[in-house]
Amino acid sequence: MDGDRRLTAESAIVDDILHAGHHRPRMMFSDLANALPQHTWHNLFSALGHLSRTGFVALFPHRWDYEVVFLQSPPRSAVVPSRAHDSTVGRTGAPR
Secondary structure: OHHHHHHHHHHHHHHHHHHHHHHOOEEEHHHHHHHOOOOOHHHHHHHHHHHHHOOOEEEEEOOOOEEEEEOOOOOHHHHOOOOOOOOOEOOOOOEO
16 A cells, blocks of 8 residues: 555656656756645655656756756656556556
8 A cells, every 4th residue: 555655646746747847848957846835855756766767758967956857758657656566557558
């Protein structure tokens, strides 16, 4: 149950970040955090790290902040953490 709740929360953060990036393809992390006050800085950095590792954002350090550059609009299945352990989802990702 906690795993499902965590996946849902991570998906919501990723969705919110990608939505913000759709409107502003370049922004400072502090601006992103101000635009998404419902998420902690820790959770935002974690989600941005995932998006960076999967090639959907680039992070550039500045003296007191990070610049977030959105590189592409990923398909939802590419950025949502794996749900392979979820028995309601088949191998294709479609609900059973």
